[in-house]
Amino acid sequence: MRIALLGFGNVGRALARLLASQRPAFPFQIAGIHTARHGTALDPDGLPAEPAFGPAAASAGEFLDRAGAEVLVEITPLDPVSGEPAVSHIRAAFARRMHVVTANKGPIAHAYASLREEAERAGVLFRFESTCMDGAPVYNLIRSTLPGVRILGFTGVLNSTTKVVIEAMREGRSMQEGIGEARRLGITEADAAYDIDGWDSAAKTAALANVLLDARVTPQQVRTQGIGRLTPERVMDLAAKRKTVRLVSRARRGADGTRLRVRAEVLDETDILASVQGTSNLLLLHTDLMGTIGTVSISPGVAQTAYGVFADLVEIWRR
Ligand SMILES: NC(=O)c1ccc[n+]([C@@H]2O[C@H](COP(=O)([O-])OP(=O)(O)OC[C@H]3O[C@@H](n4cnc5c(N)ncnc54)[C@H](OP(=O)(O)O)[C@@H]3O)[C@@H](O)[C@H]2O)c1
Structure with a gap:
């Protein structure tokens, strides 16, 4: 499964290390990474955990087109007032029929209902386990283990x-x-x-x-x-x-x-x-x-946040 990362800071780097450590049991490749100041890295065969960055793609949309991935992982910084630009990044992925995983709570706090509906219309999955409890299961726990519970x-x-x-x-x-x-x-x-x-x-x-x-x-x-x-x-x-x-x-x-x-x-x-x-x-x-x-x-860190993203990716892959 090919993955595009928007954002490669603390969470992105921890995720890249985790994905490398879990291969080949979980055959996920990072096909592209786009950042604000470090530029863009692309490789359809999979980037290393410490990739070299080239010139930045002109926009998040252009990056997604060039990365050719099935899943976007949106891990840019939180804007608590508007949830942007993460909300627009997620919409750009849905428009390309890509699944989305995010650890950024802005889109969930500002636009969850409309994003869920857009994902359904596009026939893709939208997951966000790491947004509120640093990767500890909340949404997946309810979805998987509490049938019928309100x-x-x-x-x-x-x-x-x-x-x-x-x-x-x-x-x-x-x-x-x-x-x-x-x-x-x-x-x-x-x-x-x-x-x-x-x-x-x-x-x-x-x-x-x-x-x-x-x-x-x-x-x-x-x-x-x-x-x-x-x-x-x-x-x-x-x-x-x-x-x-x-x-x-x-x-x-x-x-x-x-x-x-x-x-x-x-x-x-x-x-x-x-x-x-x-x-x-x-x-x-x-x-x-x-x-x-x-x-x-208990004392979660960035590795646990990355694990929550990984758990979401595994669910998408299994489906
Ligand atoms: N850190 C945690 O433990 C934790 C826990 C739960 C949730 N989260 C959430 O996870 C997300 C990522 O956190 P983080 O700690 O990894 O953040 P971070 O270290 O600040 O990294 C943010 C990354 O996003 C890039 N970026 C910024 N604006 C961008 C844009 N418009 N387009 C593309 N890339 C952009 C930055 O690029 P440059 O490198 O070029 O500046 C950087 O690579 C945040 O929403 C945060 O709230 C984090």
Whole structure:
């Protein structure tokens, strides 16, 4: 199966290494890679994990035409406000009857319903396992193992930076020092306000709600309040009472639509939502037939994100 990559940063490089390590059991070839500044690489027989780049294709569409692949993997950076240019990249692939896998939550948070319909019309598959839980199974888990189940809502602790910042504050360090530590761990956006103000969690909440609850919302429609007003004094005071704070995403189907919110919540230290630290994340699914079940990912990194993309590729290949 020939694959075209749009984007070759942390996830793309980890994916290229993973694909090389899993061959020949999974005969996937990277037929082309297109980037913003490094140019374009093409080889119908398969590029190496560290390819040489030539001049850039004039556009994503021209790149897709020249790559001649069956699947696009869209792994360009997230634009949380519009989901672009990833949404247009995915549409360009559907127009060429290519399957699409993405780890970019922007398109799912902004345009999931219309993209799903376009994929159906084109007769191709659209998969996005790595968008919200860094590759830990959520969408594939529901699709493959929970027949007949209706998802009624979810509760998640999905942002890593805020957990690192809160843990720093528990030790008496400032918010800026906590952000500095998250930067050193490589988990913070260039603009840390995106994490602190809850925008990252709102995008994940909108994406999950669009897929699991047919919500048809954008991140702007999630009621969001981040941890910006939290102080070390408040966090230490709570710690003395065996409590802590987490930025929690909550969603519920209701008679009048889906209720969505992201908020810093005070939790008992023993609460399962308080148990996840650092880059670990947790998602509880509230269902009709299976009660509440969950997915936890302990300290996932870019290798796990790449694995989620790989799992999606394997599903497409098997079909
Ligand atoms: N990193 C993670 O652990 C993780 C986890 C979950 C989801 N994700 C998502 O996965 C996606 C990729 O993340 P990453 O960490 O690999 O990002 P990254 O390291 O910043 O790499 C982004 C890549 O996209 C390329 N690019 C930027 N704009 C482009 C455009 N318009 N057309 C074609 N290529 C373009 C860049 O090109 P240049 O190299 O030339 O600049 C770079 O190769 C993001 O949407 C992110 O939110 C990442």
